[in-house]
């Protein structure tokens with residue numbers, strides 16, 4: 124992020140500085156004097172790049188050949204509908220609702236399947252998760268759906284739920300933020316615009332035997348299996364977004380891979396939560412064991428200070444800290460591209476703001 128500007132946007136969000144530099148240096152010539160903005164997804168240069176990028180994300184997440192990796196369009200929201208259409212058409216599926224995004228996915232699910240809400244954290248304003256022993260799981264469900272990180276409410280489930288049916292995880296705001304065991308899941312999807320680049324690309328990592336021979340009533344464009352067979356080039360691919368994701372994969376590898384990235388992300392979140400918990404005027408409402416590493420909402424007790432906080436923070440170069448319109452307050456989204464210096468600068472600013480407003484709480 125140039126000029127000491129730190130972008131805390133929830134998505135689309137900050138890109139690693141090195142990635143923007145590479146885009147600048149390559150933008151005029153990706154292949155034989157042509158820009159990546161003007162080449163075909165079927166050109167041999169792009170196909171080679173696409174293969175390399177798939178190999179890199181497979182290396183990063185340790186994805187074996189039992190899984191397909193798809194580079195699709197339509198955003199994560201499109202997955203809310205593609206999933207039940209492919210995997211549970213007119214059958215039933217379990218949904219764990221822990222925030223706005225899983226709630227929306229369950230609503231979309233209703234168009235295609237019988238949605239069973241296993242548990243809904245709405246009663247506690249999406250600040251905690253009910254005890255797993257109280258969940259109403261259906262062993263005949265085609266799949267169990269959840270979002271391990273709720274971007275708006277900042278609630279994160281750190282352990283994969285133990286269920287007896289295929290597990291689907293919306294990892295839009297947490298993919299590649301630390302090592303995971305892909306084999307714990309049957310299908311993972313994630314919009315790229317938070318941890319993997321820019322809007323326009325959605326990554327799907329699907330177990331082959333989950334998607335094979337499914338949904339033959341659907342046209343190919345809606346079927347996972349067709350996209351897998353065509354290596355995500357069934358129709359025109361999102362060339363530029365895919366190119367940027369490829370640069371982000373390389374950047375993560377250059378940083379030392381997901382282990383290193385995960386340690387940095389953990390430290391960033393620890394420092395901000397510690398500051399908030401020990402402060403006088405700020406608080407975060409989420410149950411400590413379910414706090415997100417990526418999206419940290421916080422409020423000021425006296426809400427009339429919120430607007431001042433946001434405008435003063437913005438003048439200091441701390442951008443996009445406004446909480447989601449449905450939640451209010453503030454939210455710091457700290458994906459991989461947010462350096463620890465940005466978090467330290469935010470904490471320093473919060474402390475300065477607090478010291479000047481102690482009499483207004």
Ligand SMILES: Cc1ncc(COP(=O)(O)O)c(C=O)c1O
Pocket residue numbers: 133134197198199200201224270272273274275293294295296314
């Ligand atoms: C967890 C999660 N799921 C789904 C979405 C929807 O993504 P899109 O706007 O790409 O459809 C978002 C967007 O922020 C999200 O954070």
